[in-house]
Amino acid sequence: MEDTTRHPLAAARIALGMTMDDLVRGIRAAAARRGLRSGADVARVHKWQRGVRPNEESQIYIAEALGWPADIIxxxxWPNWLPLSADGVVxxxxxxxxxxLREALRTVMERRTFLTISGAALSALAADWATGPATALAPDRDSRPISEDFVELLENTAQSLADLPTEERQHTPALLDACLSTVTDRLAHxxxxxxxxxxxxTxxxxxxxxxxxxxxxxxRHTHARQYWIAGLHNAHAAGNHDMGSxxxxxxxxxxxxxxxxxxxTHILDHALTRARNPAARCLLQLRLARTLAAQGDKSEARAVLRALSAAEQHLSDAGDDRPTWCAWVSEADLSVDSGQALLDLGDTSRAHQLITEGEHLLPxxxxxxxGVFLAYRATSHLDQKEPEPAAAAATQSLLLxxxxxxPRCAHLIDDLLPRFQPYAHVQGVSELLHLASA
Structure with a gap:
């Protein structure tokens, strides 16, 4: 078997199921379509895979031979612009x-969003994670050692950015990317x-x-997926199954x-196989209940209620020793997500009560x-044909x-606007519609 780690061109080619000869033929065909002739052969591709940089024209032919648009070049x-997989999943x-990590950081460039990731690829990744062994940490490398003080600086920087008030965190993406790029470089070199x-x-x-x-x-869904996938790889490398889940x-x-x-559903089923912390399992069960209920299949009602019951028990069992990434899971989340699941099952009265209670419990x-919870409360008011409090909740959510x-919160309200149209004469509704159009 070929070593796919030696060069991104080899990894990309093999991910697509292409032999060296296939790639050569594709490169020559790309040149021929332009009325030109490429001198590419197997020996030259070997040189490219060993560090020789092809000229820009050849890189265009390579991209075309691999089925990618030329504007990613x-x-x-070279060779950092090469995607590392056929389906977007390393x-x-x-x-x-x-x-x-490098795939995620490179995906930030808009021209890479052509690499869509299918549900089947995500499910397969989850299955590999659930059944495979924990990955051993990489051994020491022959390069300059990384001091604990430097790692602490990176950790403190990341924590400081995460602790900023919500309205200020919207200005931190470039700083977070820079911090992650530094961590990636240190892991690599x-x-x-x-x-x-x-x-x-971690x-x-x-x-x-x-x-x-x-x-x-x-x-930016393609970007988000790549970062979550990169995070999964590193949680896996650290043997942190709860974070991976x-x-x-x-x-x-x-x-x-x-x-x-x-x-x-497939992903959550796999995630539950290795999650052990009660707070982590609570979150997983809540999300499972939500997605089962949202399918609209009444035969899944029992499975939804079982997941909600399990989430409630796990939250009761969760003490103060919680992973940072799910330390926030609380009675508020249990109430609102339970209410949303019941709303999808048609139990509107109980759903409205739980959503309202949960929104009030939120710190x-x-x-x-x-903002998300307020949008949910607006939905539950509309389901009970109560447009005035629905408009009030929706307005609060949109302003917040x-x-x-x-913008995700604003998108939830945008999706609700057509349901407000029949109530344009009700107090607060016309103001909401005007605000939304501004």
Missing amino acids: RADD PLGPHSFVPA GRYTPAVGLRLH LAASLSQTIAWHRFDHG GLLSDLAYQAAWQGDHTTA TTRAKTR ARRIGA
Whole structure:
């Protein structure tokens, strides 16, 4: 078997199931379509895979032969512009954590969004994570050692950015990306002990998760997926199964948000196999209940109620020893997500009660979540044919979303607007519609 780690061109070619001869023929065909002749042969491709940089014209032919648009090429950054997989998912492996991070960081460029990631690819990744062994940390490298003081600086920087008030966090993406780029570089080129490596992988996973949520909130779904996947690779490298399950549950949440509940269910089923912390399992069960209920299949009602019951028990069992990424899970989340699931099952009265209770329980520090919860409360009021309080909740949500820079919350309200149209004469509704159009 070929070593796919030696060069991105080899990895990209093999990911597409192409032999060296296939690639050569594709390159020659790309030149021929322009009435030109390429001198590419197997020997030359070998040279490219060993560090020789092809000229810009040849790079265009390579991209075309691999089925990619020419505008992803940055000739002066060969081979870093090459995608590392055929389906956008870097496979889990002993040294996959750096390629996955680099793929996420490169996907930030808009021209790479042509690499869509299918539900089948995400489900397969989740299955590999659930059944495969924990990945050993990378050994020391022959390069300059990384000091614990430097790692602590990176950790403190990331934590400081995460602790900012919600309205200020909207201005931090570039800083987070820079911090993650530094961690990626140190993982790739630094020399570190297993203890320092564990901290670097954990930090990479945490940063990737934070960045992914920012991208998701702004509707940049391909970017968000790549960051969550990169985080999963690093949680896997650190042997942190609870964090890995959380990153998978984020991918499932995104799939459900986009209406792909089958993929969401598959991912969550795999995530639950290795999650052990009660708070983590509570979050997974809540998301499972939500996605099962959203499918609209009344035969799943029992499964939904079982998941909600399990989530309630796990939250009761959760003490203060919680992973940072799910330390926020609370009675407020249990109430609102339970209410949303019951709303989808048709139990509107109980659903409205739970959603309202949960929104009131939410700490003031969780402004973005409050915006989402207010949108849910508006929905439940509309389901009970109560347009005036629905408009009030929707208006609060929209104003909050605009203040803190949370377009996902605003999108929830945009989706509700057609349901307000029949109530244009009701107090507060016309004001809401005007605000939304401004």
